[in-house]
Amino acid sequence: MTSFSTSPGTRDILPPDAGRWRAFQGIFEEVAATYGYRYLIPPMFEDLGVFLRLGEATDVVTKEMYDFEDKGGRRVALRPEQTASVCRAYAQHRPVPPWKVWYAGPNFRYEKPQQGRYRQFDQVGVELLGPCDPDADAEVIALAWEFYRRLGLRQITLSVNTLGDEGDLQRYTTVLQAYLESRVDELSEESRVTLTRNPLRVLDSKRPADAAVVAGAPRIVDQVGDAARSHFEGVLSVLGSLGVPYAVEDRLVRGLDYYRHTTFEFSSSALDAAHVAVGGGGRYDGLVEALGGPPTPGVGFALGLDRTLLACDAEACFPAPDPSVEVFIVDTTGGREATLLADELRKSRRSVDRAYEQRSMKSQMKLADRSGARIAIIVGTDEVAAGTIVLRSMETGEQRTVVRSEVVSEVASLLGGVA
Numbered sequence: 210m211t212s213f214s215t216s217p218g219t220r221d222i223l224p225p226d227a228g229r230w231r232a233f234q235g236i237f238e239e240v241a242a243t244y245g246y247r248y249l250i251p252p253m254f255e256d257l258g259v260f261l262r263l264g265e266a267t268d269v270v271t272k273e274m275y276d277f278e279d280k281g282g283r284r285v286a287l288r289p290e291q292t293a294s295v296c297r298a299y300a301q302h303r304p305v306p307p308w309k310v311w312y313a314g315p316n317f318r319y320e321k322p323q324q325g326r327y328r329q330f331d332q333v334g335v336e337l338l339g340p341c342d343p344d345a346d347a348e349v350i351a352l353a354w355e356f357y358r359r360l361g362l363r364q365i366t367l368s369v370n371t372l373g374d375e376g377d378l379q380r381y382t383t384v385l386q387a388y389l390e391s392r393v394d395e396l397s398e399e400s401r402v403t404l405t406r407n408p409l410r411v412l413d414s415k416r417p418a419d420a421a422v423v424a425g426a427p428r429i430v431d432q433v434g435d436a437a438r439s440h441f442e443g444v445l446s447v448l449g450s451l452g453v454p455y456a457v458e459d460r461l462v463r464g465l466d467y468y469r470h471t472t473f474e475f476s477s478s479a480l481d482a483a484h485v486a487v488g489g490g491g492r493y494d495g496l497v498e499a500l501g502g503p504p505t506p507g508v509g510f511a512l513g514l515d516r517t518l519l520a521c522d523a524e525a526c527f528p529a530p531d532p533s534v535e536v537f538i539v540d541t542t543g544g545r546e547a548t549l550l551a552d553e554l555r556k557s558r559r560s561v562d563r564a565y566e567q568r569s570m571k572s573q574m575k576l577a578d579r580s581g582a583r584i585a586i587i588v589g590t591d592e593v594a595a596g597t598i599v600l601r602s603m604e605t606g607e608q609r610t611v612v613r614s615e616v617v618s619e620v621a622s623l624l625g626g627v628a
């Protein structure tokens with residue numbers, strides 16, 4: 210018989226891990242709400258043109274896109290990230306700025322799968338569209354910082370940089386290209402190819418062969434004009450006042466072409482070099498316009514859920530939520546009593562489980578143990594005849610017989626909460 214398993218780069222997220230994902234997103238939602246962000250759900254696929262705006266020379270577009278022609282002959286792509294979709298949504302619906310939205314969900318990139326790098330991976334993120342204010346950049350960074358703190362992560366580092374404005378970046382690219390061409394013989398084969406397409410990307414190279422050339426590269430900051438410099442100084446000053454520690458990393462360029470001014474990246478020093486980057490973002494003034502909207506500055510970030518959870522594992526924080534139920538019902542009379550008692554308790558908002566298939570008392574008690582329940586309710590023929598039930602504390606083993614019709618209040622008196 211044919212059997213199937215997940216495609217390369219995709220995984221089943223089974224319980225209890227899946228519960229951890231939900232909890233992760235729940236904490237992100239709480240933090241985002243305290244900063245005034247509201248939830249937005251962009252579609253999973255869009256017109257390919259939306260994602261081409263990420264930069265036609267980036268790997269995300271040229272090598273990794275899941276794009277295809279649909280049955281109506283439209284060229285569409287599964288989203289490789291969500292910032293472009295949020296900006297397309299802004300251009301389409303024209304909400305009143307400032308527009309503060311958060312999102313969570315999967316993205317798709319045809320990458321070489323490995324630990325921390327998947328073809329379907331989840332992100333949570335925020336976008337703040339409208340203001341071009343250093344306070345906005347710093348607030349977005351502080352939100353991510355607070356979120357990591359809430360997860361219990363302590364080994365996150367923040368690198369920040371500025372790419373300057375459009376003119377600064379163009380000037381820098383020219384200077385960088387001339388420099389890299391002057392040392393082309395020392396570059397790796399891959400970087401030589403990258404150089405012809407997008408010189409900035411060479412700075413991203415982690416290949417040892419390129420290290421010396423990258424280390425000697427001209428610095429962006431020397432090409433940045435006064436306006437962009439003062440914006441960046443403003444961002445750093447607010448981060449300082451908020452107590453968010455950062456390091457200015459003057460060769461930090463990120464994988465997507467739309468960034469201008471502030472860029473930043475979060476890394477976990479608890480993870481291996483191959484996947485230290487747990488999140489990043491920056492300012493992308495010009496992207497809304499490129500997608501047919503009015504000129505609108507924007508700043509945001511996306512954090513990789515998969516990798517951030519690996520960082521949590523490495524720091525032994527943010528465990529999966531306890532999957533236990535509160536009450537387990539052991540019914541030796543055939544199962545009907547378990548059905549009725551469970552129904553009554555569940556309607557009073559208790560989490561309840563029970564055994565099926567008329568198992569023996571011993572086997573049901575084993576299941577009660579495994580369920581993590583704090584209370585077992587035991588019903589046998591004697592209890593049914595007397596209109597009672599036995600409540601057993603799974604922690605102490607103490608048992609007492611109570612009136613069956615009082616089950617909800619008896620459980621409440623042991624577990625707390627409303628009867």
Ligand code: AMP
Nearest residue numbers: 290325326327330486487488489513516
């Ligand atoms: P980016 O959208 O490329 O700026 O990436 C933001 C974050 O998403 C990264 O720091 C990673 O944590 C995560 N990420 C990006 N690509 C992948 C991938 N293929 N698998 C897992 N996580 C990823």
